[in-house]
Amino acid sequence: MTWHGKVLIADLSANTVRTEPLNQAWADEYLGGRGLATRYLTEMMNPKADALSPENVLIFATGPMTGTMASTSGRYCVVTKGPLTNAIACSNSGGKFGAELKYAGYDLLICTGKAVKPVYLLIEDGNAQLMPADDLWGTTVWHTEEFLKEKHKDPQIKVASIGVAGEQGVKYACVVNDLHRAAGRSGVGAVMGSKHLKAVAVRGTVGVPCANPERVMAVTKETHQLLKDSDGRRELTEFGTNAMIDSMHAFGGLPTNNFLKMTFEGSKNINPEAMKTPNENGHTNLITNKACFGCTIACGRIAHIDKQHWSVRNRENYHHASGGLEYETAYAFGPVVGVDDIDALTFAGYLMNEHGMDPISFGVTLAAAMELYELGILTNEHTDGVPLNFGNAEALTIMAEKTGKQEGFGKELGLGSKLLCEKYGRPELAMVVKGQEFAGYDSRALQGMGLGYATSNRGACHLKHDVFAEDMADQSGDGKAVPCKNSQDQIAMIDSTGLCLFTTSAWDTDAFQRQIAAACGDDWTREKLLESGERTWNLERLFNLHAGLTAADDTLPPRLLETPAPEGVAKGKVCELDKMLPEYYSLRGWTDTGIPTQETLSRLSLNEHAV
Amino acid sequence: MSDAHLDSEEGSLQITLSLGSGLLSKVDESYRDTSQTLAISEGITIDSVLNRLGLPSNMAVLVILNDALVQPSQFALQALTNGDRLSVMPPIHAG
Numbered sequence: 001m002t003w004h005g006k007v008l009i010a011d012l013s014a015n016t017v018r019t020e021p022l023n024q025a026w027a028d029e030y031l032g033g034r035g036l037a038t039r040y041l042t043e044m045m046n047p048k049a050d051a052l053s054p055e056n057v058l059i060f061a062t063g064p065m066t067g068t069m070a071s072t073s074g075r076y077c078v079v080t081k082g083p084l085t086n087a088i089a090c091s092n093s094g095g096k097f098g099a100e101l102k103y104a105g106y107d108l109l110i111c112t113g114k115a116v117k118p119v120y121l122l123i124e125d126g127n128a129q130l131m132p133a134d135d136l137w138g139t140t141v142w143h144t145e146e147f148l149k150e151k152h153k154d155p156q157i158k159v160a161s162i163g164v165a166g167e168q169g170v171k172y173a174c175v176v177n178d179l180h181r182a183a184g185r186s187g188v189g190a191v192m193g194s195k196h197l198k199a200v201a202v203r204g205t206v207g208v209p210c211a212n213p214e215r216v217m218a219v220t221k222e223t224h225q226l227l228k229d230s231d232g233r234r235e236l237t238e239f240g241t242n243a244m245i246d247s248m249h250a251f252g253g254l255p256t257n258n259f260l261k262m263t264f265e266g267s268k269n270i271n272p273e274a275m276k277t278p279n280e281n282g283h284t285n286l287i288t289n290k291a292c293f294g295c296t297i298a299c300g301r302i303a304h305i306d307k308q309h310w311s312v313r314n315r316e317n318y319h320h321a322s323g324g325l326e327y328e329t330a331y332a333f334g335p336v337v338g339v340d341d342i343d344a345l346t347f348a349g350y351l352m353n354e355h356g357m358d359p360i361s362f363g364v365t366l367a368a369a370m371e372l373y374e375l376g377i378l379t380n381e382h383t384d385g386v387p388l389n390f391g392n393a394e395a396l397t398i399m400a401e402k403t404g405k406q407e408g409f410g411k412e413l414g415l416g417s418k419l420l421c422e423k424y425g426r427p428e429l430a431m432v433v434k435g436q437e438f439a440g441y442d443s444r445a446l447q448g449m450g451l452g453y454a455t456s457n458r459g460a461c462h463l464k465h466d467v468f469a470e471d472m473a474d475q476s477g478d479g480k481a482v483p484c485k486n487s488q489d490q491i492a493m494i495d496s497t498g499l500c501l502f503t504t505s506a507w508d509t510d511a512f513q514r515q516i517a518a519a520c521g522d523d524w525t526r527e528k529l530l531e532s533g534e535r536t537w538n539l540e541r542l543f544n545l546h547a548g549l550t551a552a553d554d555t556l557p558p559r560l561l562e563t564p565a566p567e568g569v570a571k572g573k574v575c576e577l578d579k580m581l582p583e584y585y586s587l588r589g590w591t592d593t594g595i596p597t598q599e600t601l602s603r604l605s606l607n608e609h610a611v
Numbered sequence: 612m613s614d615a616h617l618d619s620e621e622g623s624l625q626i627t628l629s630l631g632s633g634l635l636s637k638v639d640e641s642y643r644d645t646s647q648t649l650a651i652s653e654g655i656t657i658d659s660v661l662n663r664l665g666l667p668s669n670m671a672v673l674v675i676l677n678d679a680l681v682q683p684s685q686f687a688l689q690a691l692t693n694g695d696r697l698s699v700m701p702p703i704h705a706g
Contacts, residue, residue, distance in 0.1 A: 231670065235633050235701060243633035243701050246645070250629060250675050250698035273632035273645055446703075468704050472673065473682065505704070569680045 002064045002519045008106045012195050013113030017128045022107050033063035034090050034495035035536035037079035047547035051083040052194040054114035063498025064520050067102035067208040071224050072500035074099050074293025082186035084171040085435040085459040088543045091188045094292030095181030100158035103204025115196035123202045133198040141176040141356045148201045161199035162189040163356035168406045170414035172361030180323030180353045186458050189356050215518045232505020236299040239272040241327035246271050252568010253445030256335040257390045258367035259431050262442050262568045266340025270330050281308050287321050309343035311397050331440030332363025338390035348400045355404025364437035368417040368429050377424050384408040428558050434459035443575040444565040446471040448480035450575035454554045457540035477576030481583040493533030535604045542609045551594035622652025624693040631700035639665035658687040673700040
């Protein structure tokens with residue numbers, strides 16, 4: 001076992017902390033991380049509760065492999081009810097915070113209630129205390145992390161915190177750890193802010209218990225070698241995830257101008273080649289790549305902005321190196337808003353990390369606002385005098401900052417696409433599922449992606465299924481339900497391990513099984529692992545059904561279902577969700593209204609959670 | 612975009628070749644440009660172009676010809692013609 005057997009509970013209303021034993025029976029059913037946290041969440045809160053009320057519960061969960069010697073063992077999850085979707089939120093992050101939490105002697109951190117005044121939680125080797133955060137409230141993520149390291153005179157402290165966006169309830173505020181890694185999606189940072197919890201600062205030297213370290217070391221060596229030899233891993237190391245932007249442009253699946261187009265000629269100005277090519281001032285955007293805790297991939301990018309660029313010319317506090325473009329940030333500040341100024345994109349990324357916001361949701365919300373502007377529904381009077389035309393790089397950075405600081409039109413952008421478009425009478429322009437904005441793949445070109453988006457329990461998401469191979473092989477909806485369902489279950493399992501999803505170019509389910517069996521025991525067979533993933537998926541679904549969501553929420557915007565693709569390999573096609581969804585429900589063992597049948601509940605030992 | 616390549620396999624036809632950034636380090640040095648014109652001879656197939664670029668034969672790539680996806684099974688069969696637009700890209704996966 002690699003568990004400490006300890007759960008830290010921070011009761012913010014009572015201003016107390018306590019330690020409870022880990023529910024090992026649940027860990028045996030749900031593995032850890034995403035699955036285990038979902039089980040705790042369903043036990044501890046009413047799914048109907050307002051996401052920003054004290055009744056919501058905010059869980060930071062490690063997996064059994066978090067903090068071990070395994071490759072990519074730095075992952076942790078934040079699980080709660082999300083304000084963007086009013087559904088379950090499960091946001092996964094890397095960096096070093098997750099491993100440090102485990103090193104401090106805790107498997108999970110559960111935050112309940114709401115503090116009377118702003119606080120932060122300090123955790124040091126089995127001890128925890130809530131501390132006043134009045135001085136930190138209203139400050140940025142970057143200031144908070146620096147302040148806490150300085151205050152406690154320990155540069156090794158790992159910090160997860162929120163910015164003003166989280167404090168003031170931006171629907172897609174995130175929790176940022178280690179300055180530029182984030183539990184990014186679904187608004188988990190807004191939940192943290194609603195609890196008046198500014199930060200969690202952790203220092204741990206306890207380590208991770210391990211019953212059979214020799215066996216874990218042996219399987220780590222073997223799986224490390226698999227990663228080392230993998231072409232997919234090499235590509236991530238060398239180019240990062242942004243290598244995808246050329247492919248999606250050529251394929252014709254790159255959402256551009258709020259999904260009005262599917263190719264973006266400007267992609268050549270923001271692709272990995274552009275990142276490493278000096279500009280006319282001799283400035284090169286990319287500095288190096290960076291790894292999270294224990295990672296042997298290092299897909300992260302470290303970049304810096306040209307000091308002569310208009311965005312930072314007189315702002316020296318942005319002249320340092322920080323997180324650079326990855327595919328989703330490049331998409332969300334690039335094609336979907338029509339901008340191809342690499343320094344403006346990089347600056348927007350800095351602002352997201354500094355103020356604690358999800359780049360995907362911000363970018364797609366801005367894209368919706370730009371379409372509203374170009375339609376004449378929004379005017380300069382609404383937008384503080386800033387023309388919100390597609391392609392306006394200044395509008396991108398100005399609005400990123402206004403949203404992060406919750407000033408002017410930034411307050412409206414902080415609502416997210418769904419509420420913004422509803423407010424201005426054009427809900428169909430919101431490119432969302434269940435209120436959450438799409439990642440950088442158009443589901444008219446990638447049909448399996450469309451099914452995955454529509455059925456994702458946390459709203460539109462590209463990371464909860466993997467149907468890419470099937471979508472490349474065939475541009476119809478045929479045969480997409482099976483790989484969608486199976487990959488959702490597999491990824492729910494992977495998210496529960498504490499390992500990274502980006503290992504799957506080298507690791508199949510058996511490779512994960514060998515590592516989990518070495519760490520947690522041989523009863524974790526391949527079948528049990530996949531069943532735990534399926535159980536997690538269904539429990540998330542049941543949480544959402546109890547919260548009031550229905551099959552009607554498993555859908556896509558009319559633009560994707562009714563407007564034929566204007567270009568690319570799928571020209572003329574719409575997403576065939578109507579064909580895929582009934583097959584998917586049947587495969588899942590759900591009724592035709594998307595409710596798990598009694599037989600499915602019994603098979604997965606979920607009877608007590610029946611709707 | 613670079614000028615048309617002139618080499619021993621030069622032909623009278625020209626195609627436009629787009630290469631993904633992620634492939635530039637994998638192709639022969641003379642082809643390291645994301646957009647270029649390639650001189651080809653009559654009847655040349657996609658397989659032959661990939662070989663000419665120096666890409667490893669077992670490397671998975673995404674190939675799009677004139678906005679149509681070409682499956683790997685067709686690489687050896689699909690002949691190119693004058694004016695074709697050929698894109699050779701890294702495979703697509705989660706990013």
